[in-house]
Amino acid sequence: MATLPEIGYAQYENESDASVPLKYFYIKRQGGGWIRKVISKFTFGLSTGFGSTTFRHEVDGFGIYQNPGAAPQLFESANVTSGYSNWFNKVTTTTSAIQPGAFRVNSDTAEIGFKSNSFNIPLKATLHVEFDKYRIGGGYSIESIMMSDFKPISYGDRINNYSPEFASFVLQKYFGMIGGTVYRYNEYLLVVDANIGGYNLGKNFDKSAIKKGVFLNLGVAVEREMSEYFRLFVRPSYEIKSYKLNIPETNQSITHKFNAFYLNVGATYRFPELRRCFLKTCKAQMNHAHGNKEYRSRVHPIYKKQNPHYGENHPNLIKYKGKNKYKLNPY
Ligand SMILES: [Zn+2]
Numbered sequence: 545m546a547t548l549p550e551i552g553y554a555q556y557e558n559e560s561d562a563s564v565p566l567k568y569f570y571i572k573r574q575g576g577g578w579i580r581k582v583i584s585k586f587t588f589g590l591s592t593g594f595g596s597t598t599f600r601h602e603v604d605g606f607g608i609y610q611n612p613g614a615a616p617q618l619f620e621s622a623n624v625t626s627g628y629s630n631w632f633n634k635v636t637t638t639t640s641a642i643q644p645g646a647f648r649v650n651s652d653t654a655e656i657g658f659k660s661n662s663f664n665i666p667l668k669a670t671l672h673v674e675f676d677k678y679r680i681g682g683g684y685s686i687e688s689i690m691m692s693d694f695k696p697i698s699y700g701d702r703i704n705n706y707s708p709e710f711a712s713f714v715l716q717k718y719f720g721m722i723g724g725t726v727y728r729y730n731e732y733l734l735v736v737d738a739n740i741g742g743y744n745l746g747k748n749f750d751k752s753a754i755k756k757g758v759f760l761n762l763g764v765a766v767e768r769e770m771s772e773y774f775r776l777f778v779r780p781s782y783e784i785k786s787y788k789l790n791i792p793e794t795n796q797s798i799t800h801k802f803n804a805f806y807l808n809v810g811a812t813y814r815f816p817e818l819r820r821c822f823l824k825t826c827k828a829q830m831n832h833a834h835g836n837k838e839y840r841s842r843v844h845p846i847y848k849k850q851n852p853h854y855g856e857n858h859p860n861l862i863k864y865k866g867k868n869k870y871k872l873n874p875y
Contacts, residue, residue: 591810602657634750759785
């Protein structure tokens with residue numbers, strides 16, 4: 545017959561018989577699911593700003609002749625009879641002869657060529673992953689380049705400006721990016737990165753005559769962390785790129801450099817790991833659980849920094865804000 549244990553005697557022989565496992569009381573919190581976890585590794589970036597592109601080419605192996613009151617023309621040094629009226633985006637031959645009073649200069653006696661500055665507005669999208677200080681990813685950018693007249697590099701008083709056949713063109717770029725945070729001060733980050741990739745000049749350019757290189761864009765960005773998900777940034781950068789235009793029947797080509805300076809301003813966003821709390825009346829300011837599911841705060845704006853242990857929506861008490869801050873006894 546079983547008897548109740550007397551006071552002073554142990555109820556069980558050992559601990560494992562006695563203890564009720566904790567799992568009956570606490571269920572491990574569940575986060576946002578694996579798809580959300582994967583997506584939350586990616587940081588999206590979007591930026592715009594302004595750019596200044598300098599087109600520059602030298603006409604080594606060629607000469608320039610300038611008929612009075614006309615556009616400048618190119619001729620092959622070895623063959624004065626073949627002239628060109630376009631050697632920028634495609635090759636156009638001309639039959640117009642050298643007239644009396646024309647100015648003529650050859651590239652073997654002088655450094656000759658043309659340059660042009662143009663203004664552009666880029667729109668750039670990036671996607672990258674960050675681990676430790678490093679980041680790797682890729683992106684796409686599109687910009688409209690407003691062309692202006694080419695000015696001669698030398699003999700500015702003898703050679704006229706050269707006008708491109710179109711006023712603007714759309715430049716598209718696709719690239720890989722690699723970079724890292726080199727310095728951090730509170731919520732500010734200094735990031736150095738490189739974009740390397742290809743570009744598309746659009747239909748104004750004769751693809752069959754053009755041989756493109758890759759472009760390299762080096763930038764230094766100052767990023768401000770608004771929250772763990774949202775950052776604002778300013779990124780000045782310099783870009784090196786060029787293409788070769790083959791001049792048929794000459795076995796020669798002209799290298800067109802179009803390096804550029806950019807100042808991009810934009811934002812990056814990382815998708816939160818946790819779903820937003822479903823409870824309309826819930827005012828929790830930090831990550832929290834309902835049942836065994838973990839949620840992100842409803843009231844915490846995505847652009848605000850949050851201490852993981854308590855909300856920081858109102859870091860300054862109302863009694864220290866606005867006109868109250870001048871009062872000796874706010875309440
Ligand atoms: Zn909630």
